[in-house]
Amino acid sequence: METKNVMIVGVGGQGSLLASKLLGSILTDEGYDVKVSEVHGMSQRGGSVVTYVRFGDKVYSPVVSTGEADYIVSFEKIEAARYAAWLKDGGRIVVNIQQIDPMPVITGAAEYPEGILEELKSKGIFVDEIDALSMASDAGSSKAVNIVLMGRLAKYFDIGKEKWLAAIEKLVKPQFVEINKKAFEIGYSS
Amino acid sequence: MKKMMLGNEAAARGLYEAGVKVVSSYPGTPSTEITEFAAKYDEIYCEWAPNEKVATEVAFGASLRGVRSACAMKHVGLNVAADPLFTLSYTGVNGGLVLFVADDPAMHSSQNEQDSRHYAVAAKVPMLEPSDSVETKEFVKEAYEISEKYDTPVIVRMCTRIAHCQNVVELEDRKEIPVPEYEKQPQKYIMSPANAVRRHPFVEERTKKLSEFGETSPLNRIEKGSSNEIGIICAGTCYQYVKEVFGDKVFVLKLGLINPLPERLIRDFAASVEKVYVIEELDGIIEQHLNKLGVPCVGKELFPPVGEFNQSTIRAAFGLPQPKSVSSDTPVPVRPPVMCAGCPHRGLFYVLSKNKITTLGDIGCYTLGSAAPLSALDSTLCMGASVSGIHGFNKAGGADSEEKTVCVIGDSTFMHSGMTGLVNIAYNGSNSTVIILDNSITGMTGHQQNPTTGYNIKGEPAAAVDLEELCRAIGIKRVRVVDPYDLKQCEDAVKEELAVKEPSVIISRRPCMLLKYVKPKPALKINPEKCVSCKMCMKLGCPAISIKDKKAFIDPTQCVGCAVCGQLCKVGAIEV
Ligand SMILES: Cc1ncc(C[n+]2csc(CCOP(=O)(O)OP(=O)(O)O)c2C)c(N)n1
Numbered sequence: 001m002e003t004k005n006v007m008i009v010g011v012g013g014q015g016s017l018l019a020s021k022l023l024g025s026i027l028t029d030e031g032y033d034v035k036v037s038e039v040h041g042m043s044q045r046g047g048s049v050v051t052y053v054r055f056g057d058k059v060y061s062p063v064v065s066t067g068e069a070d071y072i073v074s075f076e077k078i079e080a081a082r083y084a085a086w087l088k089d090g091g092r093i094v095v096n097i098q099q100i101d102p103m104p105v106i107t108g109a110a111e112y113p114e115g116i117l118e119e120l121k122s123k124g125i126f127v128d129e130i131d132a133l134s135m136a137s138d139a140g141s142s143k144a145v146n147i148v149l150m151g152r153l154a155k156y157f158d159i160g161k162e163k164w165l166a167a168i169e170k171l172v173k174p175q176f177v178e179i180n181k182k183a184f185e186i187g188y189s190s
Numbered sequence: 191m192k193k194m195m196l197g198n199e200a201a202a203r204g205l206y207e208a209g210v211k212v213v214s215s216y217p218g219t220p221s222t223e224i225t226e227f228a229a230k231y232d233e234i235y236c237e238w239a240p241n242e243k244v245a246t247e248v249a250f251g252a253s254l255r256g257v258r259s260a261c262a263m264k265h266v267g268l269n270v271a272a273d274p275l276f277t278l279s280y281t282g283v284n285g286g287l288v289l290f291v292a293d294d295p296a297m298h299s300s301q302n303e304q305d306s307r308h309y310a311v312a313a314k315v316p317m318l319e320p321s322d323s324v325e326t327k328e329f330v331k332e333a334y335e336i337s338e339k340y341d342t343p344v345i346v347r348m349c350t351r352i353a354h355c356q357n358v359v360e361l362e363d364r365k366e367i368p369v370p371e372y373e374k375q376p377q378k379y380i381m382s383p384a385n386a387v388r389r390h391p392f393v394e395e396r397t398k399k400l401s402e403f404g405e406t407s408p409l410n411r412i413e414k415g416s417s418n419e420i421g422i423i424c425a426g427t428c429y430q431y432v433k434e435v436f437g438d439k440v441f442v443l444k445l446g447l448i449n450p451l452p453e454r455l456i457r458d459f460a461a462s463v464e465k466v467y468v469i470e471e472l473d474g475i476i477e478q479h480l481n482k483l484g485v486p487c488v489g490k491e492l493f494p495p496v497g498e499f500n501q502s503t504i505r506a507a508f509g510l511p512q513p514k515s516v517s518s519d520t521p522v523p524v525r526p527p528v529m530c531a532g533c534p535h536r537g538l539f540y541v542l543s544k545n546k547i548t549t550l551g552d553i554g555c556y557t558l559g560s561a562a563p564l565s566a567l568d569s570t571l572c573m574g575a576s577v578s579g580i581h582g583f584n585k586a587g588g589a590d591s592e593e594k595t596v597c598v599i600g601d602s603t604f605m606h607s608g609m610t611g612l613v614n615i616a617y618n619g620s621n622s623t624v625i626i627l628d629n630s631i632t633g634m635t636g637h638q639q640n641p642t643t644g645y646n647i648k649g650e651p652a653a654a655v656d657l658e659e660l661c662r663a664i665g666i667k668r669v670r671v672v673d674p675y676d677l678k679q680c681e682d683a684v685k686e687e688l689a690v691k692e693p694s695v696i697i698s699r700r701p702c703m704l705l706k707y708v709k710p711k712p713a714l715k716i717n718p719e720k721c722v723s724c725k726m727c728m729k730l731g732c733p734a735i736s737i738k739d740k741k742a743f744i745d746p747t748q749c750v751g752c753a754v755c756g757q758l759c760k761v762g763a764i765e766v
Binding site for chain 1: 219222223298299322350351354355356357358430433434500502512513514515516517518519520523524525527528530555558561562636728731733735736737747
């Protein structure tokens with residue numbers, strides 16, 4: 001099988017590392033060769049964060065470059081636009097419509113662009129928008145945005161729901177398992 | 191058993207399996223997790239040392255005593271550890287000694303992009319470079335074999351993309367090695383000129399032997415491709431990018447032992463292909479070796495010496511088609527990292543910024559104080575340089591600069607290399623004002639304990655350096671502590687200490703908001719009736735405060751109730 005690429009992009013502190021770990025773990029259990037790449041450090045402090053999950057028969061490069069991503073899961077609206085160029089022709093973006101202002105917007109040095117997802121769609125890009133923040137709150141914690149989004153991504157994968165739920169049990173701290181399973185279900189059935 | 195592991199976790203696993211007993215390190219992205227994961231094995235004694243030089247010398251001591259030891263650092267850490275390294279090359283080892291150095295091409299979290307392979311060449315020590323987690327674990331074990339067989343410290347070079355990439359690794363058992371009797375060997379370990387003169391030829395001889403070892407070691411391997419038109423020499427990350435693009439179509443010489451480099455293997459490889467390419471990130475070190483051998487190759491003329499590569503870099507260099515991609519035409523504002531809401535550094539930086547004080551900065555979360563709107567810093571060079579630098583600045587500028595210049599340095603950085611600078615200030619007498627930003631943790635690298643925090647790497651209680659007493663013992667008479675959440679207290683302290691004609695230390699003390707034991711207070715609210723839209727609160731650059739419908743707005747999910755903004759509001763619009 002040709003290597004498939006998923007990019008998870010968002011804002012430091014939104015839990016994209018756990019999301020990529022979850023995806024990596026499931027794909028490994030499915031028998032794929034998997035690489036999960038992340039950058040730690042500065043990116044934890046509210047900066048833009050990117051992780052790459054690559055899987056297939058044999059994965060070489062740890063990173064995804066422009067035009068290669070089968071899926072981009074964006075935890076924030078403009079991050080989807082920032083990384084759109086990484087999407088493959090025919091790839092899909094799953095995006096949380098939440099707006100988190102970066103510092104230049106807060107200070108007034110820049111404006112938060114309007115209608116950015118519409119622009120992407122007008123260019124023929126498949127954009128799947130969800131309000132993951134509200135869904136996470138419904139599940140019991142606004143912090144579960146990451147798992148809601150993984151639930152939505154799971155719809156595009158041919159991997160049984162039980163397997164995702166089992167992986168959540170394995171990776172999430174016991175006290176948060178129930179909320180996260182619920183968050184996954186909400187994302188999955190949305 | 192198989193496990194998904196970060197390169198750094200695999201490195202730690204390698205240490206465990208190799209029977210390593212002592213690991214001493216100083217944190218630094220992207221090397222930090224090696225030591226954090228190693229600390230999870232009860233069989234390995236692990237510690238955070240105050241800096242990389244100390245860590246390397248601890249590893250030396252453990253090796254001298256006959257056990258396998260290691261230390262891990264980021265690339266710039268090796269600058270600090272270079273002194274012991276160069277002479278360790280002469281003494282060689284008793285128990286195997288491995289030094290991990292993590293380079294950061296593209297500077298994801300670093301202040302420069304130096305290529306640590308130069309150190310291996312200059313110090314004449316072998317260097318291994320793995321290209322994924324599986325190799326990392328294997329190479330670490332092999333590094334100990336090489337270290338003991340050839341009597342040398344060994345460097346394992348990691349890069350961000352190897353250190354922070356996970357793939358599946360097969361776990362093996364630990365090889366337990368008993369601690370031998372200690373035997374005194376003064377000629378080998380006392381590097382007085384008389385002894386060192388005898389060790390240097392040994393080092394030269396060892397390099398030749400290691401180069402010979404590299405000719406046949408499986409660490410270096412040729413992968414034959416379907417066509418011999420192109421032959422590529424590469425290592426580490428670049429190997430992966432090359433395979434990603436070419437698969438089995440070209441000939442590849444993959445180097446695992448990147449110093450010393452082999453000669454015959456390279457000549458034979460070059461002879462077997464039509465054209466040789468050397469693909470390496472950062473400097474053209476392998477390419478220079480080929481030049482020396484007189485083997486024609488294409489390298490840096492095609493591949494830049496800056497930044498990191500990926501598969502697209504390789505495709506571009508060979509004129510191969512790139513995948514089609516569509517991008518957004520709307521400019522997307524940048525999203526730089528920022529100081530967190532409630533960060534104790536913010537209040538102090540506001541005071542410095544407001545009073546237009548020249549501020550020599552250092553390295554840590556507080557480097558983020560350089561960003562707008564605080565724009566509080568004038569310089570950031572390397573760890574410790576703020577304290578040494580302000581002394582030079584003030585000696586050069588005299589009273590005029592002494593009255594309006596401070597330096598800021600974090601608690602971990604002060605212990606790392608700030609205190610020697612303070613000794614210089616006291617000893618050589620400049621009226622410098624040093625501010626220690628004590629947030630009770632090594633923040634930037636992800637919360638490591640340090641000698642001031644009262645805990646060790648395992649979170650167990652440990653001796654804590656008393657910063658006030660330390661500064662006084664150094665010879666600073668004026669030492670005072672302020673709470674950075676109290677703007678007036680900070681401003682008074684800064685103004686007073688700048689005015690006095692002697693050196694002083696202000697310790698700005700409050701634990702990092704992200705520490706588990708720090709409990710956030712309820713979020714504050716803006717009373718829109720009272721808010722006059724003056725935007726004073728926006729001057730803090732707090733990510734929780736923004737303007738919504740012309741009025742200030744506090745994001746309740748981010749605010750931790752530090753109440754610094756409330757002290758700026760002239761109309762009392764910020765309420766609990
Ligand atoms: C020689 C060297 N070693 C390690 C690092 C990595 N590093 C950057 S900042 C930092 C520590 C900062 O801690 P502290 O001074 O307590 O400030 P904080 O981040 O907590 O504000 C470290 C270890 C470095 N840049 N240079």
